Amino acid sequence: MTSKTLFNRMALIGVGLIGSSIARAAKLQGAVGSIVATARSPETRRRVAELGIADQVVESNAAAVEGADLVIVCIPVGACGPVAQEIGPYLAPGAIVSDVGSVKGSVVRDMSPHLPSNVHFVPAHPVAGTEYSGPDAGFAELFVNRWCILTPPEGTDPSATEKLAAFWSLLGANVETMSPEHHDLVLAVTSHLPHLIAYTIVGTADELQNVTRSEVLKFSAGGFRDFTRIAASDPTMWRDIFVANKDAVLEMLGRFNEDISALTRAIRNGDGNTLFEHFTRTRAIRRGIVQIGQDSPAPDFGRPHPGLPHTPLPKPYAADEG
Amino acid sequence: MTSKTLFNRMALIGVGLIGSSIARAAKLQGAVGSIVATARSPETRRRVAELGIADQVVESNAAAVEGADLVIVCIPVGACGPVAQEIGPYLAPGAIVSDVGSVKGSVVRDMSPHLPSNVHFVPAHPVAGTEYSGPDAGFAELFVNRWCILTPPEGTDPSATEKLAAFWSLLGANVETMSPEHHDLVLAVTSHLPHLIAYTIVGTADELQNVTRSEVLKFSAGGFRDFTRIAASDPTMWRDIFVANKDAVLEMLGRFNEDISALTRAIRNGDGNTLFEHFTRTRAIRRGIVQIGQDSPAPDFGRPHPGLPHTPLPKPYAADEG
The missing domain is CATH 3.40.50.720 (NAD(P)-binding Rossmann-like Domain)
Structure with missing residues (x-):
């Protein structure tokens, strides 16, 4: 002690x-x-x-x-x-x-x-x-x-x-x-809805006929792979969460659906201004999260980038080149 | 040369x-x-x-x-x-x-x-x-x-x-x-749809009345923050992408909407089995992406975790404690 x-x-x-x-x-x-x-x-x-x-x-x-x-x-x-x-x-x-x-x-x-x-x-x-x-x-x-x-x-x-x-x-x-009620509403948007959407899109991508699974995996660095991480979370835990927080999740899903409908309409109409304005606003949220230390400012979450092939090795390793 | x-x-x-x-x-x-x-x-x-x-x-x-x-x-x-x-x-x-x-x-x-x-x-x-x-x-x-x-x-x-x-x-x-056509279909699912969804949910979270922006930022580590990274991408570039690849994006959005409706119904009905089966399937996709080297196996994308407070410092730094 x-x-x-x-x-x-x-x-x-x-x-x-x-x-x-x-x-x-x-x-x-x-x-x-x-x-x-x-x-x-x-x-x-x-x-x-x-x-x-x-x-x-x-x-x-x-x-x-x-x-x-x-x-x-x-x-x-x-x-x-x-x-x-x-x-x-x-x-x-x-x-x-x-x-x-x-x-x-x-x-x-x-x-x-x-x-x-x-x-x-x-x-x-x-x-x-x-x-x-x-x-x-x-x-x-x-x-x-x-x-x-x-x-x-x-x-x-x-x-x-x-x-x-x-x-x-x-x-x-x-x-x-x-309060428990407020917690469940806050987490419905900051955690439960993101997980549900990630689980959904990963499933959607896996069921396409005209794009193979191999293509989905290979070209996932275009954004998709970010979603696969949370869609790999524990299935039992997440089943229970959605059943237990049904009301708040359905409420947030309703709002998300309204918003995605509005952006879908903008795409269908070729309304670039609406898209541009929306995409500009969302940048600020990311900055806020990084500023309060809840995510890393490092590009790409700080994922490692391997070095270039056949590049001359830096001094400490050069002897290994044989 | x-x-x-x-x-x-x-x-x-x-x-x-x-x-x-x-x-x-x-x-x-x-x-x-x-x-x-x-x-x-x-x-x-x-x-x-x-x-x-x-x-x-x-x-x-x-x-x-x-x-x-x-x-x-x-x-x-x-x-x-x-x-x-x-x-x-x-x-x-x-x-x-x-x-x-x-x-x-x-x-x-x-x-x-x-x-x-x-x-x-x-x-x-x-x-x-x-x-x-x-x-x-x-x-x-x-x-x-x-x-x-x-x-x-x-x-x-x-x-x-x-x-x-x-x-x-x-x-x-x-x-x-x-072919350009196949490229646009593949990227619609591996990149364009993920970006659109990320842009949407970040906007949704920012417009709630009953959850403050400060709460969204603070509790973003529950999953939401992963979406904010790609929703911080260049707005001009992405406006152009959605206008230019309208047909393929709308096609993928249609499929995504069908899938999210099915999961929404499972939540509404308290159908834990359907949720569990879906969540188990999506884990395999993540494993595939990591296996072919398109993402890091490190937990949480390898995000850094600062040390515990007041923990004794390791040898090389201990002298600085003064």
């Missing part, structure tokens, strides 16, 4: 990309005294033990939460209700129970009824991730300079919310608090 | 991201004896001279092409016709005339009538770029491992096509030949 230690014992239920990143970051930062982890599949539990990112790996959710003063459920949102029901009776009095789900209204609705009144329920959503899944995909820096949104239900003890906020700050995140 | 020199004198008309990257790469590779460049705006001409990426900067298109055995027009596709008309009378007999436009049918239609029969017209499209524009944005490695598509009209001398292919190979590109 160090002076930074906020919790004696953290239980992680689910150790995928997010859970394993929390474990790594919390350990590095000395944020918790010890980490107990569990996962549904024996393979994941075995792998977590091999990786050494938890102090203890147990077989059941009930065993994981016993004696823990921080419990974080890191599983697809559709599974949160049943897991809350399972752990409810075993939670230590005064424990903080949290999650990392991308939808908050459904998580509050599904988990709250199963949690005893002597624990603090503070739902959370770290807005961070990659297109990879599983315990090997996590890394300690995942949350640095990303936002973590807390959505404590009305009546939550403010000191519990503050303690969880301190935990996420220690992991490098910026913390913001809002 | 080196043994690699393919052309004595290359004229570049337009020196933005693509033109300046060609200049840099051709010079580094010794692909051409000398480079003469011109641009419409005096600012760009001055900047190109300052950068030293051309051997000579001239004020008019006519002056640029005189005596050049390779002429590459690197301007928005909507301007290609008028420029062809301007340079036609000044082209050297036997010169190869090419371009870099993202639409090929319209370029062939607009340029061909103005080119004399004693030059070789070999339209080209290097499928490469970044979200930045202008002569400073270019770099010599831009085309390495990217595809360059040549669309020689029927009757083009095969040796001219081969010579231009050799030029692009020397710049690091893979070269493929196809």
Whole structure:
């Protein structure tokens, strides 16, 4: 234990990309005294033990939460209700129970009824991730300079919310608090709609008769490949998100459809002015995101560019040329 | 001149991201004896001279092409016709005339009538770029491992096509030949539709009443920020592309709309199976793109992740802690 230690014992239920990143970051930062982890599949539990990112790996959710003063459920949102029901009776009095789900209204609705009144329920959503899944995909820096949104239900003890906020700050995140309803609307546009559109266009491109899959792959650097990254995200997680945040996603889809209809009409009419004005406006949004440090200013996301072929090698390597 | 020199004198008309990257790469590779460049705006001409990426900067298109055995027009596709008309009378007999436009049918239609029969017209499209524009944005490695598509009209001398292919190979590109019509269909799906969708969703997000722009920017790491990169591309270039490739873009938009309607219905009906199956299929496309080297396997496009706060610094830097 160090002076930074906020919790004696953290239980992680689910150790995928997010859970394993929390474990790594919390350990590095000395944020918790010890980490107990569990996962549904024996393979994941075995792998977590091999990786050494938890102090203890147990077989059941009930065993994981016993004696823990921080419990974080890191599983697809559709599974949160049943897991809350399972752990409810075993939670230590005064424990903080949290999650990392991308939808908050459904998580509050599904988990709250199963949690005893002597624990603090503070739902959370770290807005961070990659297109990879599983315990090997996590890394300690995942949350640095990303936002973590807390959505404590009305009546939550403010000191519990503050303690969880301190935990996420220690992991490098910026913390913001809002209502579950507002969270779900904001994330519908900044995350759920983009994923749905990416999943759609990647499917569209794969089903064409007059353009082959090989051509789609080869010429993907024209823009398409950017969409394939998020369309490679975990299918179970995303199925659950769209089912759980149906209303907000449908609302955003409706607005998107109106806007794409307007641009389609401009293309059909050869209305270059409308297109030019729209394309000029959207540049400003990118600049704003880069300015606040939520994306890199490096061209092309900083993707590596290999060197030119047969170019004379720089001094340090020239000897290798034989 | 080196043994690699393919052309004595290359004229570049337009020196933005693509033109300046060609200049840099051709010079580094010794692909051409000398480079003469011109641009419409005096600012760009001055900047190109300052950068030293051309051997000579001239004020008019006519002056640029005189005596050049390779002429590459690197301007928005909507301007290609008028420029062809301007340079036609000044082209050297036997010169190869090419371009870099993202639409090929319209370029062939607009340029061909103005080119004399004693030059070789070999339209080209290097499928490469970044979200930045202008002569400073270019770099010599831009085309390495990217595809360059040549669309020689029927009757083009095969040796001219081969010579231009050799030029692009020397710049690091893979070269493929196809008809202008097929090119425009392929690029409609791998580049034009993705850009249109990105431009749309970024506009949609910016016009919401119930979510602020500040929230959109802050929580953009949930997926939205990926779209803002290509929605920051040059507005003039993209206006011209959509006007020039209207038919193929409308065709692809129709298919995209059918597919998004099907997924919308699945969300509305809570049909998790349909969503899960779709999301599983699209993962394979990403893997294919990474396998053929058209994107990086690094998580999150290899975006940098800053270190954790207050973490002990590694040895080489520890002395700076003071």
